Amino acid sequence: MSTAIEIRNLSKSFPCCKALQDVSLDIDCGEMVALIGASGSGKSTLLRHIAGFIPADRGQVSVLNRLVQQGGKMAPNIRSLRAEIGFVFQQFNLVSRLPVITNVLTGILYRTRLWRSLLMRFSVGERQQAMEALVAVGIEQSAWQRAATLSGGQQQRAALARCLVQGAKVILADEPIASLDPESSRKVMELLASMNRDRGCTVVVSLHQVEFALKYCPRTVALHRGAVVYDGPSAALTPALLGELYGSAAEELFGRMLDSPAPKAHTPVTRLPPLAA
Known part of the structure; x- marks a missing residue:
């Protein structure tokens, strides 16, 4: 299977903190991956680096086998590559x-x-x-x-x-359900899953709610203070493992999951028809 997103040794610092610390990831074409972590863990920063919105201090990002940025500089053809990358913002970004x-x-x-x-x-x-x-x-x-x-x-x-x-071909969704009610959240996640399944889009979605990662994303990458602390099957994210990864913050971040059994795997019913050429 070909690689949709390749990240090598990506680091980014702001005056207040280290936002990303030596992050390396490979995401295959057609995967649906959740990014989880507390506010300030680096989820949004990572997605913006993948999209080529901001340059890193060091490291390299490639999407669909084309360079996005390397060593703090954007690739010269970044505009044409952005046409292949859809970005869904938390606050919708509509006019x-x-x-x-x-x-x-x-x-x-x-x-x-x-x-x-x-x-x-x-x-x-x-x-x-x-x-x-x-x-x-x-x-x-x-x-x-x-x-x-x-x-x-x-x-x-x-x-x-x-x-x-x-x-x-690649969809990056930055906390797309953070400000939505539960029913709207479900519909949005089902649509993302349908775009992944029916159209073959590679989807990376940052989430604050682990239960949605379990339902819709076979793979989860967990960030903590800008570093990857877990990369593996979403089904393995038990309350005990979350406690090991996040310590006392786990209950605050993922309380609903910790207080209830893990939801069963979900197959969305929404199916997207093909668009006319």
């Missing part, structure tokens, strides 16, 4: 005053001519593709509403529709 369908269509701007990007000119075929993506995530009835009028769960589904239109 609130624009219609939902226009926000979804921004997923194709990486591959359009500059003048079309500036004028937001989209073809009939592109608009049809965006509508199909909205149908796939279940919010087509909101296509012409301003993004600000949607609920948090609907906005996050619009962000996932944007990744579908983009045709992203």
Whole structure:
């Protein structure tokens, strides 16, 4: 199986702390991997380095066998590579005053001519593709509403529709359910799992809730103070192991899991239809 993400000796420091400490990871094409850890553990920082949003102090990141950054410098062709990487933000990152369908269509701007990007000119075929993506995530009835009028769960589904239109092969989701209610969280995680299963996307999702990692992600990478402290099957993340990894912080971070039995493996029922070419 080919490698989708390759990270070697990645380190990053901010004035307040060491955000990443010599992180090395390989993630295969088609995997769905959870990143867990407390706030400040380095989850968001790691995802932003993989996407090429910020340079590291040292180390190397490659995505789909193409260099993202090395030794603190971005690869010269980073813009074209970003077209292959979908990023889902915790706070949705939609333009609130624009219609939902226009926000979804921004997923194709990486591959359009500059003048079309500036004028937001989209073809009939592109608009049809965006509508199909909205149908796939279940919010087509909101296509012409301003993004600000949607609920948090609907906005996050619009962000996932944007990744579908983009045709992203790698999806990085940064705490996508942190601000959502349980039902919206479930729908968003099922959509991510469906994008992984039905479209073959490689998905890396950072989570604060271990129970969702157990349900949806076969593999989990646990970060603590910027270092990888566990990389293996999610099913092995027992309360006892979490206690060893995180000590007294485990109950605060993962209390719901520690207080209840581990959930059974879950097979999402959501299935995404293919988008028109």
